[in-house]
Amino acid sequence: MNRTKFFAFLTISAILFACGSQDDGGGPPKLKEPSGIVTISPFDTLTVVFDSDIVLKEGDSFILSENENFTGNQPVKIVYLDANKTTDSRIRLVGDYGNTSGTPPLSYFKPATIHTINFSKVKNTTGHEAQNVSINFHTHPILDKLDNNNKTTADIIPTEVTDREGVTFAGLLGYEREPDLYDVADFFVLELKYRDSLSIKATTHLKDSINVDVIIPVYGKSDSTITIKEFKVVNNKLEKSIVYEVGDDYWYGSEGLINPSTKVPFYIKISPLNVKDKAIPYLLNVRVK
């Protein structure tokens, strides 16, 4: 190939390449989030994000309505924050497994479950359609029975608390899962021994701040309480965390050091910062090293 032919070849290749890669206005909508299998609180909203704006409404009716073109293996519904919006790249899903009392009631997903949601048809604003878009996610358990409002009825934190990830569970303050039951404290209990390290991370919605207290047994004396005050905002949620080392301060009593291998109950108390006329969901991660 001489020099002129070579450059002609390059030019034609470049044109063909450009045509081949030319955008035809986008393909079918693709799922961006959730990516992979996420685990959420049953009380959370799952935001599904597509790579392009999808058609939500045709005329006056929402086209993505349950049982017509989306189904879940557990009860689920779409929340439309703005009923006038006809297209969006996001869809918000909440559980329809149960509702709390209070105003407004909070609906939730079935806890401790693998959820599958399938959209039979999703059309974007460029007219492309994706079929059978499936989403899988897990929900944390709810470890919060309705009468755990004192130490004697505390919920027992599972022994997997010593796993690398610890134990994560959801709870609810304020209006509960029973009509007109208002809950001002949840107690959880776990047994610790000398030199154990207890990590607690509590998460709530920004508008729902909660108190987290660790009730520490002091040998031969009344219990001592520490309140977790440090908090930060992570992903639009409020997070409080603490690492507490079971040390000498709480282990010496009038009779001296108790047997270091003796396990003693420690309590975690969750309460609302302000009393409100609604349900206040939270997520607690507890880990012992």
Ligand SMILES: [Ca+2]
């Ligand atoms: Ca509760």
